[in-house]
Amino acid sequence: MFFKLxxxxxxxTSIEAFDLFKILAETWLDQILSLNIRTSLTANHTVEHKKEQINDQIDILRLASGLPASDLISTDKQR
Incomplete structure (x- = not known):
């Protein structure tokens, strides 16, 4: 199903799909930085037993998309 999608x-192309599956099989999320960052932040949030709010997921998505391309990120406040 995923392959057809x-x-x-x-x-x-089939070659691109094969290469993607090969990368995922070998390194899983380590080579896809935005997914790696997102899963790491979500896992950290869960491990620390923090109450999750809807804004947390929005912040995680923004950080995951912005961190790979940036040298520095500042946030509005610390919780």
Missing amino acids: LLWQHKI
Whole structure:
């Protein structure tokens, strides 16, 4: 199902899909930085038993997309 979605909806070639599966099989999320950051932040949030709010997920998504391309990120306040 996932393979069909990649090929037909996202228009990637069979070779590109094969390469993607190979990367995921070998390194899982380590090579896809935004997913690695997102899962790490979510796991940390869970381990620390913090009460999750809807804004936390928005912040995590923004950090995951912004961190790989930046040298420094500042936040508005610390909780």
